[in-house]
Amino acid sequence: MLSNQSIDETDLLILNYLIQDAAQSHKAIGQLVHLTGQAVSARVRKLQDLGIIEGYTIHWNPSKIGQIIHAFITVFMKSGNAHQSFLAFVQQREQIIETHRVSGEGCYWMRVRVSTPKELSLLLNELLHYGNYKVSLSIDQVK
Structure with missing residues (x-):
């Protein structure tokens, strides 16, 4: 029904x-x-x-345009005051594909695509303004 x-x-x-x-x-x-x-x-x-269909998307191959590093980052905020500025930061960064506020481990989970380890390192350095992080790198997408 x-x-x-x-x-x-x-x-x-x-x-x-x-x-x-x-x-x-x-x-x-x-x-x-x-x-x-x-x-x-x-x-x-x-x-x-009715808001049931919110938009359309495509399947694409990021490595074909040089985005070879796919990282999942857990962000641990250093203070309750940092959330608003963190959310503004997330909206400004095109490398951040998704961000979810979560319960459990960490405050936010982010999915990031970048071209080089240096680009990832620069992004991680900027994250330190808001709190600490844990990074996991994707080695293969299975689904």
């Missing part, structure tokens, strides 16, 4: 097809769910208006 009464099973099918491949045309999805491309477009707009 759906928790949001404004969407139906067809909307969920369309959503699942878009999750599998967001580059599919609405006409192609329409053939799969027995609707016209225009009807699928209207349903996609509705899913966007």
